[in-house]
Amino acid sequence: MATNVSTMIDSDRIAQRVRELGAEITRDYVGRNLVLVCVLKGSFVFTSDLVRHIDLPMRVEFLGVRSYGEDTKSSGVVQITHDLTKPVEGDDVLVVEDIVDTGLTIAHLLDLLRTRKPASVKVCSLLHKPARTRIQVPIDYLGFTIEDKFVVGYGLDWAERYRNLPYIGLVESSS
Helix, strand or coil, X not given: CEEEEEEEECHHHHHHHHXXXXXXXXXXXXXXXXXXXXXXXXXXXXXXXXXXCCCCCXXXXXXXXXXXXXXXXXXXXXXXXXXXXXXXXCCEEEEEEEEECCCHHHHHHHHHHHCCCCCEEEEEEEEECHHHCCXXXXXXXXXXXXXXXXXXXXXXXXXXXXXCCCCEEEEXXXX
């Protein structure tokens, strides 16, 4: 089976929106103790670009989770594969996620992080897929709302492939 990927959101639109998000975050966190928590693996490209547009002193932490495996739908079971390396107690935590669809993963992460007593916890997501929502979660900074399609690229994968695409694409299979 051959697989093609068509462009849904091109790299120029992504870059522009990431600059805008960085400016919003900079404005909102002036004078605060910001810790960005990059949700691995899918958010690493987004986080990398985003931090270069946040003009503040900050710390970046990584939290590895898995809920998809090699499927195109979330299993709903969240597995922590890599935990934070330093405490976030008293810090303003901004969770950077690639996509919020069912809300199950981000709800689990928000609950987990709140037990660590941060000053605040907010969410920045590149993508939101509201058609798949099972749990409403707050998305404080949002890149794009998309329809219910399976997407790859810009860090998002399908069975660990396609993360390196510079755009968000739709997977189209042909036999």
